[in-house]
Amino acid sequence: MDILNIENITKNYAAHTALDDVSMVIPEQSVFGLLGPNGAGKTSLIRIINQITAPDKGRVLFNGKPLELKHTELIGYMPEERGLYKKMEIGEQALYLAQLKGLSRRDAIIKLKYWFEKFELQSWWKKKVEELSKGMQQKIQFIVTVIHEPKLLIMDEPFSGFDPINALLVRDEMLELKAKGATIILSTHRMESVEALCTHIALINKSKKILDGSVKDIRKMYKSNLYEVAYEGTNIGFANALWTGYELQDTKEDDGLMKAKVKLLNGNTANDLLGALLPHVKIHSFVEVVPGMEDIFIMKVNETNQ
Amino acid sequence: MGKIGLIIQREFLTRVKKKSFIIMTILGPLLMGSIFVIPILLANSQDKVVKIEVVDETGVYGKKFPNDSLLQFSVSGRTIEEAKSKFKDEDYTGILLIKQHATTNLPALTLLHGQSQPSMKVMMTIQNTIANKLEELAGCDPKMLADIKGKLDVQTQKLGGEKTDSGMTSAVGYISGILIYFFVFLYGAQVMNGVIEEKTNRIVEVLISSVKPFQLMMGKIIGISMVGLLQFLLWVILTFGIYSVASTITGKEKMEKYRSDKMMNQRVKSLQDENATAMQEQATSTNDDISAALESLPIKLIIFCFGFYFLGGYLLYAALFAAIGSAIDSDADKQQFMLPVTIPLILSMVVSSAIVINPNGPVAFWFSMIPLTSPVTMMIRIPFGGVPGWQIALSMSLLIGGFLGATWLAAKIYRTGILMYGKKVNYREIAKWLRY
Numbered sequence: 001m002d003i004l005n006i007e008n009i010t011k012n013y014a015a016h017t018a019l020d021d022v023s024m025v026i027p028e029q030s031v032f033g034l035l036g037p038n039g040a041g042k043t044s045l046i047r048i049i050n051q052i053t054a055p056d057k058g059r060v061l062f063n064g065k066p067l068e069l070k071h072t073e074l075i076g077y078m079p080e081e082r083g084l085y086k087k088m089e090i091g092e093q094a095l096y097l098a099q100l101k102g103l104s105r106r107d108a109i110i111k112l113k114y115w116f117e118k119f120e121l122q123s124w125w126k127k128k129v130e131e132l133s134k135g136m137q138q139k140i141q142f143i144v145t146v147i148h149e150p151k152l153l154i155m156d157e158p159f160s161g162f163d164p165i166n167a168l169l170v171r172d173e174m175l176e177l178k179a180k181g182a183t184i185i186l187s188t189h190r191m192e193s194v195e196a197l198c199t200h201i202a203l204i205n206k207s208k209k210i211l212d213g214s215v216k217d218i219r220k221m222y223k224s225n226l227y228e229v230a231y232e233g234t235n236i237g238f239a240n241a242l243w244t245g246y247e248l249q250d251t252k253e254d255d256g257l258m259k260a261k262v263k264l265l266n267g268n269t270a271n272d273l274l275g276a277l278l279p280h281v282k283i284h285s286f287v288e289v290v291p292g293m294e295d296i297f298i299m300k301v302n303e304t305n306q
Numbered sequence: 307m308g309k310i311g312l313i314i315q316r317e318f319l320t321r322v323k324k325k326s327f328i329i330m331t332i333l334g335p336l337l338m339g340s341i342f343v344i345p346i347l348l349a350n351s352q353d354k355v356v357k358i359e360v361v362d363e364t365g366v367y368g369k370k371f372p373n374d375s376l377l378q379f380s381v382s383g384r385t386i387e388e389a390k391s392k393f394k395d396e397d398y399t400g401i402l403l404i405k406q407h408a409t410t411n412l413p414a415l416t417l418l419h420g421q422s423q424p425s426m427k428v429m430m431t432i433q434n435t436i437a438n439k440l441e442e443l444a445g446c447d448p449k450m451l452a453d454i455k456g457k458l459d460v461q462t463q464k465l466g467g468e469k470t471d472s473g474m475t476s477a478v479g480y481i482s483g484i485l486i487y488f489f490v491f492l493y494g495a496q497v498m499n500g501v502i503e504e505k506t507n508r509i510v511e512v513l514i515s516s517v518k519p520f521q522l523m524m525g526k527i528i529g530i531s532m533v534g535l536l537q538f539l540l541w542v543i544l545t546f547g548i549y550s551v552a553s554t555i556t557g558k559e560k561m562e563k564y565r566s567d568k569m570m571n572q573r574v575k576s577l578q579d580e581n582a583t584a585m586q587e588q589a590t591s592t593n594d595d596i597s598a599a600l601e602s603l604p605i606k607l608i609i610f611c612f613g614f615y616f617l618g619g620y621l622l623y624a625a626l627f628a629a630i631g632s633a634i635d636s637d638a639d640k641q642q643f644m645l646p647v648t649i650p651l652i653l654s655m656v657v658s659s660a661i662v663i664n665p666n667g668p669v670a671f672w673f674s675m676i677p678l679t680s681p682v683t684m685m686i687r688i689p690f691g692g693v694p695g696w697q698i699a700l701s702m703s704l705l706i707g708g709f710l711g712a713t714w715l716a717a718k719i720y721r722t723g724i725l726m727y728g729k730k731v732n733y734r735e736i737a738k739w740l741r742y
Contacts, residue, residue, distance in 0.1 A: 014738050050515040052725070069518070077515040081727065083508030088320060099312050100516040144512070 317529025
């Protein structure tokens with residue numbers, strides 16, 4: 001089941017096109033990485049999903065139905081530009097935002113108490129936002145984003161501005177929400193921060209989608225048949241063990257061990273390589289080198305820019 | 307509660323809870339009071355000798371007027387025509403004409419004056435003197451006398467000219483005009499600053515992922531209007547409170563004075579017992595006379611129109627101020643964009659004196675039709691009476707139309723503007739937003 005179907009969205013602004021015929025599918029309970037350089041159109045797409053702006057063409061289906069105003073209560077959105085009322089008490093403020101998301105005042109109080117306790121903020125209820133540290137403000141921001149237990153959580157640059165401890169805290173909470181059934185969209189231009197989290201990704205560049213799918217499939221697609229072998233022995237011995245069907249790309253010495261990158265050619269498998277090497281060197285580790293999302297991203301972006 | 311209700315509630319509560327609201331609520335009536343008290347004090351402190359010629363057609367009151375170094379009354383015994391013709395040559399400040407009133411036994415008082423209006427002190431001396439004489443004539447129930455004394459009306463009239471009407475009419479017009487002007491400015495600016503706050507705080511993006519921009523804008527406008535109405539109501543209550551406290555205190559003083567007077571006049575009074583009944587009748591008819599005078603002001607119409615233009619003017623301007631707030635990114639831009647909106651408002655205050663002089667002239671007509679100026683201008687016109695019903699109806703419909711138009715326009719600018727960060731905005735850019 002897909003929670004969101006984005007179909008042929010086009011959005012034009014006066015001077016430029018923000019999104020050009022973008023389609024993608026976001027499966028339920030996935031962690032979906034919306035990746036792309038700054039200005040690619042990520043925020044425009046997120047605003048359309050949040051019904052902050054409307055697309056010029058195309059449509060978005062939420063659980064199979066066209067987006068309606070009531071869907072906003074099922075979505076939690078943390079914008080890249082974080083914002084709270086500086087002069088309002090955080091308790092009142094969180095209550096207000098929770099009620100705007102459709103919670104009754106009573107439910108909102110119960111849930112807020114839970115979250116405030118979890119994030120150790122109880123004693124700050126009556127404080128104004130401007131009296132809080134940045135880290136605490138971020139926690140509040142996160143709480144008001146998830147307070148109504150959204151089915152879909154959209155985080156724009158989720159980890160920017162968080163210190164490492166808070167970032168970890170937020171990450172864990174997100175995964176817990178996912179385990180409870182939520183779908184999460186992470187939008188970022190910093191690949192390394194989301195790579196470990198995402199199950200699915202879409203790459204957007206210059207208002208066009210250039211790649212999407214599950215992380216597993218994409219990795220498979222961009223698999224380079226490259227293996228890294230760490231071994232004891234001599235360079236020459238290693239090289240001699242390889243004959244046609246393998247390509248030795250790189251060797252280096254690291255901490256008393258030799259490391260070599262070998263590419264499989266002509267339908268050879270990892271087993272064949274191991275078999276060929278075993279008689280000649282003492283193997284310490286044998287790892288497939290998978291391209292990082294960042295590598296794929298840079299590759300694809302360069303490809304489309306040319 | 308609907309979401310717009312939540313927004314209204316927040317806008318209302320956060321503002322009402324502020325210290326500045328409480329301070330303004332207390333200071334407001336004091337400031338308003340001082341606007342009226344200071345000119346009186348200033349008028350009293352002028353040390354030019356004021357000479358009043360008394361033409362007493364009744365022959366009863368004339369000799370009673372006191373003289374001091376600054377205020378001199380002289381009974382000339384001339385007729386009013388003679389006095390008027392000699393007025394210029396003899397350096398009098400004014401002529402007090404005392405006539406028998408057409409319907410009551412009280413004297414009718416008219417003060418004719420030259421270029422300068424008579425001060426409060428002159429008016430009060432005249433009232434007191436007449437009242438004292440009345441008291442002497444018919445030592446009656448002190449309470450009733452106090453009542454008469456308070457309401458002895460001195461008409462003022464410019465020599466050779468029309469009634470100057472230093473009293474009610476233009477005061478009511480000016481005050482309601484000024485109140486609307488302040489209210490629009492004060493609370494319109496609050497709407498604008500509220501929008502700017504949400505925009506610069508970036509909370510607006512969180513908010514409009516929950517509610518429509520239009521709901522957010524209207525919630526803010528309505529919430530702040532309720533703050534304004536509450537403040538206004540508190541001002542009215544406080545002013546009346548202060549007034550009634552003050553008048554009971556002075557009332558008590560009067561009572562005591564009368565008590566001692568009564569002791570002294572006991573004998574006289576017993577002689578004049580038969581006059582008391584007559585006096586009572588006189589007082590009743592005076593009361594009728596005064597309330598009739600008040601009723602000559604279209605009170606009900608004034609109150610209704612004030613409510614209408616007060617709110618209508620605010621809503622119209624608040625929508626425009628919201629649009630400005632959404633379009634700008636920094637305080638520096640604020641003035642530039644505020645100017646075109648505030649000019650009509652300031653203009654309506656500038657022409658107000660012209661409107662008081664000619665409340666039904668072409669300037670008054672056009673300014674009371676244009677929605678941006680009509681709230682102030684129409685409120686100045688209405689107390690003078692004689693504004694045709696169709697003009698009021700047309701002006702009101704135009705204001706409603708103007709409000710709807712402004713809201714529609716503002717909503718379009720607002721929903722685009724609030725999401726434009728860090729971008730220098732000009733009028734051409736805003737015109738583009740209207741087409742999105």
